[in-house]
Amino acid sequence: ETAGLAASTKTRELAASDPNLFNYPIAYMHGRHKFEWTRAERERLQQYLQNGGVLFADACCSAAPFDKSFxxxxxxxxxxxxxxxxxxxxxxxxxxxxxxxxxxxxRGADQTSGQGVINNAAIRSEPILEGIEVDGRYVVIYSKYDLSCALERQSAIACEGYVSEDATKLAVNIILYAMLQELK
Structure with a gap:
């Protein structure tokens, strides 16, 4: 509301190959496991990104299989x-x-206590997001650190990622950034 953008909070699950993908300025994906896109999904997603769409993704709890696949x-x-x-x-x-x-x-697992206890230590740092830039805009925005669990206010000790408050701020910025891009 304060950004002056009309937005719906309704979500819809779409395959990357869905023709309705072009109706949305941002597509979000997250996961823990290995995955592969089909040829049709790759082609549609590439068209979507080249025509103004933004793909925002994160690895749940910094899951290595998802990170590698992504x-x-x-x-x-x-x-x-x-x-x-x-x-x-x-x-x-x-x-x-x-x-x-x-x-x-x-959030990061701090195992330095020497007593076999894992502490949920908060690490303060610059945000770490990666992306693919095309024609001066990021079409892919990715976090290897968890955002999705934090957005659901889940903060398991073993889940390495952003704290809820900062995950929310990062997600808001990413969504606003995507919505301010022009869809072609």
């Missing part, structure tokens, strides 16, 4: 453009888009 899938879509870290100076992390996010808190 990186391979994106490399298949953009073989000449590797995922690279989005600089903290980018507008995505600024009040130009939403919240000022030069520093955020991330």
């Amino acid at each position: 990186r391979e899938a994106i490399a298949g879509l953009f073989p000449d453009k590797p995922l690279t870290r989005i600089p903290v100076t980018h507008e995505l992390f600024s009040t130009k888009v939403g919240h000022a996010l030069s520093q955020v808190r991330r």
Whole structure:
């Protein structure tokens, strides 16, 4: 409301090959497990991204199988453009888009107690998001650190990712960034 954008909170599950994908400025995916896109999904997703869409994804609890699959899938879509870290100076992390996010808190398993106890330590750092930039805009925005569980206010000790408050701010900025792009 404060951004002056009309938005619906209704969600709809879509396959990457769904022709209705083009009706949405942002597509979100998350997961824990290995996956592969079909040829039709790859082709449709590539068209979607080239025509103004944004793919926002995160690995639930920093799940390595999903992270590996996502990186391979994106490399298949953009073989000449590797995922690279989005600089903290980018507008995505600024009040130009939403919240000022030069520093955020991330949950991390701290096993240094020496007593076999895992502590849920909050690490303060710059946000770590990676992306693929095409024609001056990010078409893929990815977090290897969990956002989705934090958005549901789940913070298991073994779930490495952003704390709920900062995950929400990051998600808001990513959604606003995507909505401010022009769909072709």
